[in-house]
Amino acid sequence: MATETPNAERLAFYERIGKHDMTPLWEVMQGLVVPEPKSPCLPALWHYDDIRPYVLEAGELITAKEAERRVLVLENPGMRGESRITRTLYAGLQLILPGEVAPSHRHTQSALRFVIEGRGAYTAVDGERTLMEPGDFVIMPQWTWHDHGNESDAPMVWLDGLDIPLVQLLDASFAEPYGADEQILTRPEEDALARYGSGLLPVDYETRSVTSPVFNYPYARTREALETMKRAEAWDPCHGLKMKYVNPVNGDYAMPTMATFMQLLPKGFESSPYRSTDGTIYVCVEGRGQTAVGEQTFDWGPRDIFVVPSWAWHHHVARTDDAVLFSFSDRPVQQKLGLWREERQAA
């Protein structure tokens, strides 16, 4: 690999081959095959109280219908202008005001919703509606019709997580409008949860999708599970009590491109330093604490959102009470490709 500035003879050569759309590997190789991940993604934190006024102000500027999706994108400060929060994932805060509808469409990007504020607005996916509450994790599988509406009397805000940059990298985006604001509903509300999310499956169920058939993983159930498991006091030194959301059909992650997790850090718990190759987006659901990422320390509380880049050492502290953190990343993709790595700091 060449490290010095090329001499005149080499430069002239590069220019000649450049005319044939060729370039010498030895001038670029070091930047291509780095000894360990070097991400443009920076650690970042959004305090919900700071940004909430802007989300609501957007509601005065444009309707959900005109915008199609009224969302303020959370852009990683290291990648402004790229509509991404990590290299592979997109995140944004979506607002639906009472009486509004976000019209139906579908696309090959998968989406997750994590409810931040408000209760009782719905999202409809593939013929079924689910009413959403704070802390609910709701799935929108790729290429399914989806629309949202708010028949409650308060604004509703949720975090959208999509695999947009990943699909963009693969040049595999397709999208189309449904042609009406709302899709036709074919199943009763909460049918998917009863059918697939109750420790049961229809006896002759055959998988037709790479995505979990559970549509909404309600926070009430998740929280209760954590509270019960907490009694065993079996804390992972790096994660506290950390659970992954799974597809009940095959035990895989709930979504093919995004892994989702919920973790409980008991009051006063200080986790050991940890890093992994999946840049991760966290949302605090309950409690207050701190996360040190590299040289930075983030103080977080309920509804705050922060990002830990790929391969960045980090550790968490729960300060005032038990803390509950939701998180998501591209881990399923990395694991399927044999690329995912993690490291725990030696005790």
Ligand code: 1HN
């Ligand atoms: C989308 O369809 C939604 O359905 C949210 O709520 C955000 C960002 C880009 C492209 C499609 C939604 C989106 C999106």
